[in-house]
Every structure is written in structure tokens, then in C-alpha cells.
Amino acid sequence: MEEYIRKKQNKSRIKKYILGTFISILIVILLALTYVLYYGIETPTQIINKQYDATRISQTVDEVKTENETITQMLESVNESIVGISKLKGTGRSIFVKDSTSKLGLGTGMIVSENGYILTNEHVAGEKYSKCYVTLSTGKNYQGNVVWSSSDLDLAIVKINTKDLKYVTLGDSSKASLGQMVYAIGNPIGFEFQRTVTSGIVSATNRTIVLNEQDEIGNDKSSYMEDLIQTDATINPGNSGGPLVNESGEVIGINSVKITSAEGIGFAIPINIVKTIIQSFVTSGEFEEAYLGVFAYDKNIIPYLDNNLEIDDGIYVAQVNSKSSAEMYGIKEKDILLEVDGIALEKMCNLRSYIYTKKPGDEVTFRVLRNKRESNITVKLSKK
DSSP states (O other): OOHHHHHHHHHHHHHHHHHHHHHHHHHHHHHHHHHHHHHOOOHHHHHHOOOOOOOOOOHHHHHHHHHHHHHHHHHHHTTTEEEEEEOOOOSSSOOOTTHHHHOOOOOOEEEEESSEEEEOOOHHHTTTTOOEEEEEESSSSEEEEEEEETTTTTTTEEEOOOSSOOEEEEEEEEGOOOOOOEEEEEEEEEEGGTTTTEEEEEEEEEEEEEEEOOOOSSOOOEEEEEEEEEOOOOOOOOOOOOOEEEETTTEEEEEEEEOOOOSEEEEEETTHHHHHHHHHHHHHSSOOEOOOOEEEOOOTHHHHHHHTOOOOSEEEEEEEOOHHHHHHTTTOOTTTEETTTEEEEOHHHHHHHHHHTTTTTOOEEEEEEEEEEEEEEEEEEEEE
């Protein structure tokens, strides 16, 4: 009996030992897991408190407000240099009267110098030596004299006798890019809407358009305008001659034409083509224009003229004026002018801009393609 009781007690002690050992092992495992979890993984608090460099990707209300105020100030500043131009004299002190567009042929111009030179369209101010009437933003009215004009470019420069005028800043139209924000300023319709600002983007560059018009005796005629800046900024009757400006307030074009059969398709003449002429008038009071005597088209216009004609480079001579320097020195119709003084020619405006930098008597050398053969022709420019 005693042996039986002793065996039973031994079994009980073994069970307690096994249970104790198991519990001890379990405790060790739990402690090990706790250690790993506590020291090996960051707690949510540690993640939240960790420092990061962050940059705000959206504009604050104050930043948007400041940007808008800058644009407003820029446009107000440019507006001070915008003028109204009419071919007919108004009955009052100012040409800004009701129905001025229909009664006086009101258009727009921009002051380009403090001493009274104004840039506009020829169809607004008239041809060289003609007179027009100018009203400043102050309301003062002046008689203007057209000192330079170009029918091919539809541009004119007007001079009024006054000083200390606020003038626009000329930009670089070669940098005009697709999608760039621009603003058109002008005098649409008349008195109620003078110096209207419309906004849009540059829709395209280097555009060529065909103008179907009638001459003075009613005959139909077609002409081409090249290298234009297309914009969806609204251009209305009366806006002609006004500036197309970028977000910096620099003039990159002169608003001139719109497509009447569609909305949001207007065109501006790039400012670069006339910069040299403006600078000459501002510094010396005159511009002695050198004369070549050719009219050429770039390859974008060739399909309008001849579907069978293709050119890869250069500009196609469509007309050589009688008794001009070009005719005298051997340039002929259907020639392709590849270069002038080593400068590649891709558009007629390239040639115009270069000739505007020359004076009568200067010589220029062309690389000419004729009947698939290249040659050099040197021309002495005459006075226009």
C-alpha cells in the first residue's frame, strides 16, 4: 500500500514538473516575441513623429492672388500705350465716339517710342505720306503722319508731334510657342469698348493664310500673309493694329486678321520683322529702305500656286519687279533663293528682315537654284 502511494506521488510530481517546464518555455517564447516586436518594428507613434522634407505642389490662395495682381498690373501698364487711330477726323476732341468704327474707321495702334512713333496696320492708318488721327489713353487727340508702310506686310508707322509718352516693350516673336498664354488688346466696335483685353493661347506659329479681296476698281485679287502667329484670343473689328502680348507684357505680334467663318481663329504679324525699322526711326528719325525688287513664297504656299511644284529648301521667286536691282543683276522668276550672305532662307520674312538691316548701295550675295543648278548672284541694293 505504501508503495502504491509513493508511485502515485511520483507521477504527480512528474506532471507538475512537465507542466512547469511547458509554462516556462511558453513564457520564454512570449518574452522573445515581445522583444522582437518592441525593438524590431517601429510603433505607429514613431512613424508619425518621423521628420520628412515635403514640398507643397498646389498654389496657395495668396500665391494665386499675387499672380493675378501681377497680370492685372501688367495689362494696365500696356493699356496706357494703346491708342485709337482713324483715317477720318472726328467732330469732337476725341475719335472715341459712338459708332466710331463705322463712321471713322476706328482701329488700334501702339506707342513704340517716347517721342511719338506708333505702330499699326497699313489698312488702319493708310499708306506712306498719308494722314490719320490718333487719340491717346489720356484723351488727347493728334494728327498723325504715316512715315513708313508696307502693303505686303500690312504694317505702318505713324508719327505724332509729342514727347514723354509711355511706350510698349517689344518682345521676341521667334520664341512664341504652342500653348503660350497671350493677351490681345484693342478698340473693338467703338467708345464703349476701347482698350478691351482678351486672353487666349498661341494656337500655332508660322501660319500662312490666303486673303481674297477686291482692289479699288472692284477686281478680285488674292494675296498671302506668311509666318503669322495664330491665337484663339478674341480679335474683333477695331482690334487691328493692336498688340498681342505675352505674360511679361512684351509685344510679340500685331493683331491683323481673323477668320470670320469660325470662332477663335485670329492672326498676328510677328513683331520681329519690324523691329529694325522701329529702331531706325527712334534713333535717327528716318529709315532709308533698301530695295531688292523680288517677291518670293515659302514652301508652305507652293501648293496654292502649283501642285506639281515641290521645293525642299529656300524660297520660290514668284515675281521680279521691272528695273529693280534683282532684275538688273540676274535674278529671275522661278529661281529658288537658298541663302543670302550665307544665311538660309526658309520664308519670305527671313529675306525681308535681312534686307531691312541693309542700306541702299549695300551688296548681298544669294545662293540660287535654277534648273537644278546652283550659282551665286551678287546684287547691289537700290533705294526704294
